[in-house]
Amino acid sequence: MAHTPFTELLQQDLASLETNLRDLLAPHLSKKDHLSLLNLACGRGDETGVLAKLLSEKSKSSHLQGLDIRAAEIDQANCRWKDELQKTKEQNTSVDFITHRGDRLLDLTEIGTPDIAFLRHQNYWNDKPVWTQIFDQALERLNDDGLLVITSYFDKEHELATEALTNLGAIQVGSIINPNSRTLSDAPGKSVDKHLAIFKKTSA
Template identity: 45%
Template sequence: MPLQPNLPFSFEDLPEDMALLQKALRATLAGLPGLQDPGREQRILNLACGRADETGVLAEVFGSQAGALEIVGTDIRAPEIEEANKRWNTREDCDVQTRFHVEDGRRFLDSLSSNDRFDLTFMRHQNFWNDPALWGRMFDGALRQLSDDGLFVITSYFDREHELACKKLEKLGAVKVAEYRNPLSRALADGKGKSIDRHIAIFRRQRAS
């Protein structure tokens, strides 16, 4: 579902980064059959979303066949969320609705009812290594709110942090269904071996047998 930003991106590298993320997500999804149920309403949760620059990419890659699409983002940083709301706010009569909250991800997840399900949870540049207890709790809460066929998608800056996050998700009962090392990932100067959307992994909840 096409979604155009209301404002230009804040940094000149971002349009290209978004184009590469879209390409990488499509490559990661390539082997997965029947992801979208055409015409159905879809809900996407973007956890710890920061400015949520990838909102248009998520709408395009995961919501292109949806009858209606809701994208919800949450992060503790107020200026980033304010920017996300300005950039991605949609009109009330639009088939895509967005809302971004300044809120701790744990509190946000705890406030949801068990019927409040998402078809996709996205965590870009997840930060599990930095505080395993905090992020492990968010992983767990997000997995619980996934719809039965829902997908949990993470991207990571570094090899080792990606490995650690994947291990934790599997320990929480998630099943990895796709893994992609992004060959076009843009290297960053502020960390050895750090690059934008360097790894992508996709998980499903374990299905009840």
């Protein structure tokens, strides 16, 4: 079953994601005048409202940039969120969404050096070399104190992604098993945001 924006199940998933991300980020993200976040493989950006809220709690202003290779979904995200955030308390968060490959981040000078890179439902075992490159370039793009956050559908895929990031030099500083993860029927063992993990760019 596909879930369009604002369906009940989707909103429950996002409420759980918000709680878990807040707990995961709290020990590692200090308040700043400005924060930036890069949402990789963002699709139509359903989680944008959650991310904007979390950024607004930690900064006076923020910028959220989404990136995906699917142009139709990027168009949906731009049409929805640029107007929608202006109607909420997250008016201090600017957003834009770009059609681009996640494994070619270094080609995009306009994304700068974000404070946070976010990958919801990373898909590491679909194409390990490509996703290793996405992880590597995301880490390289981050500022020196940057954080990378992933969520995963599957136990084993999360384990493999965590191992790949560690091999790239990332330092895992936190993880959560989502107690409210919603089981999906399209694959055995698959559930929404089943695992979350946070990494520092370096050990410094």
